Amino acid sequence: MHRAILTLAVAAIFLFHAQAAPRGGGFGLMAKVPSGSEESPGTYDLDKKMTFPAGQRACVIVTGRGPDAPPTNLTLLILDEKGQIIASDQGTYNLVAVWYPKRDAVCTIRILNPDSHIHNAFVSVK
Numbered sequence: 001m002h003r004a005i006l007t008l009a010v011a012a013i014f015l016f017h018a019q020a021a022p023r024g025g026g027f028g029l030m031a032k033v034p035s036g037s038e039e040s041p042g043t044y045d046l047d048k049k050m051t052f053p054a055g056q057r058a059c060v061i062v063t064g065r066g067p068d069a070p071p072t073n074l075t076l077l078i079l080d081e082k083g084q085i086i087a088s089d090q091g092t093y094n095l096v097a098v099w100y101p102k103r104d105a106v107c108t109i110r111i112l113n114p115d116s117h118i119h120n121a122f123v124s125v126k
Contacts, residue, residue: 028124031062033074033113041075041112050125054103059126062111064093064119072119075112080105 034042052058062076076095078087086107087097113119 028122031111031121031123033072033111033119033121035116035118036113037116038114041114042118044111044113046109046123046125049106049108052101052105052107054101054105056100057126058087058099058101058105058107059124060087060097060109061124061126062089062095063122063124072113072115072117074119074121075114077110077112079108079110083108 029046031044031046033044036042058078060076060078062074064072071092073090073092074095075090076088076097077085078097078099080086086101086105087099089095089097109123109125111121111123
């Protein structure tokens, strides 16, 4: 069931790829989210800040690397220029943050990992 939902979510992203994306275009990448603890979670920030156009759908999806990956309680945060959370999600395999910026927004995408092992994840920015 998870695989079917994931497949549909990824297909939807690619189907609607031309409708909205950060300036410079959408992309996908593999992220190695460092290990941490509940008190001090491992943190992965995308290397670049992205500008999302006002009034257009913005979407970030984080997906566990595969069925052999152990469950990890990841947190996805989308932060504005001031470090305020504007969108977030938390879960084990599939995280999705969708928002509509009221004005052009420069955002940081951050993934937190409170577990004691490194987690490989695919990140899609749209």
